[in-house]
Each structure stands twice: as C-alpha cells, then as structure tokens.
Amino acid sequence: MSPVTKVDGYVYYPGSKTRIDAMRPADPARTPWTPLPKPLSECKVTLVSTAGIFMKGDVSFDYEREWREPHWGDPTHREIPKTAAQDDCEYTHLHINTEYLQKDRNVAFPVDIFLDYEREGKIGALADTLYSTMGYTPNFHPLMKKTAPLMAEKMHEEGVDAAFLIPV
DSSP states (O other): OOSOOOOOTTTTHHHHHHHHHHHSOSOGGGSOOOOOSSOGGGOEEEEEEOBOEEETTSOOOOHHHHHHSTTOOOOOEEEEETTOOGGGEEEOOSSSOTHHHHHOGGGTOOHHHHHHHHHHTSSSEEOSEEEEEBSOOSOOHHIIIIIHHHHHHHHHHHTOOEEEEEOO
C-alpha cells in the first residue's frame, strides 16, 4: 500500500490554473496535428498515465521532496511492463486519492481495458512498455526537455504508432 494517504484538497489549484493558462498557445490553429499512419486496429499503442504509478522495487516518485517543496513536482517517468499485474505496482500521488487506483488501476491506467482491445482487434497491439509520470509538475520544462524525449525515444524504438495520455 502507498505511504501517501492525505490528498491536498486542491489547495494549489488557483496557482496551477494561472500557470496552465499562461502555457496555452497563442494560436491554437498552429498546434501540430499528426494523423495516425494507419487504422487504429493496426497500430501499436502505449499508455501514459499521470497518476504517479511505479513498479514495486523501483524508485518511487519523489513525493517527500514535494511535501517539503509544495510548488515542485517530480518531472521523471517510470516504465511499466504491460504484463505487470495490479499488485506489482505502487500508486503514489499527493494530489489525488490513490485508494481507487490501489483497488483498480484501470481508473487511471487502463491496462486491462487496452489488453481487451488488443484481444478484440480494436488496436493492433499494446506496446510492451507503458509509462507513468507525476501529474503535478508545475515546472514543466524538465518534463518537456528531458522526460518526454526519453519516453518518445523508447516508444520509437518499440515501434509505437500512438500514445494514449490518461491525465489525472
């Protein structure tokens, strides 16, 4: 069970909203769009959850630093094999109630649902590697400059065609 049990009750929402609003593109029409290269039923897909999920035995997201520095969020990511079971993972996040995740990871990391989609032919395949980040990351520059490129490189190596972002 995760050591984090207290949820912050959205105490940081007003400041976060201001920062998020400032990040919006001036011209939404200039936001790049990349259509899928083939039908979804032929695509290899992966998942990227912002729920702070990691494998038992791996390094946790740094929630202790976040307790000390409430305007800091861990900008790193964790890789989770698609074969990982519910109980193989830890669920640590200071800004959401992780009890729901501990009971059913699919609420914020729909691995089992996408495995069903794979069996049903709705997607070509679920990639072997899935990803999680910490959703609360006020300084997004390290996430954009280091973490996202690392994840993108790994996705490219695995032949991933599309990533589904599951924000929490």
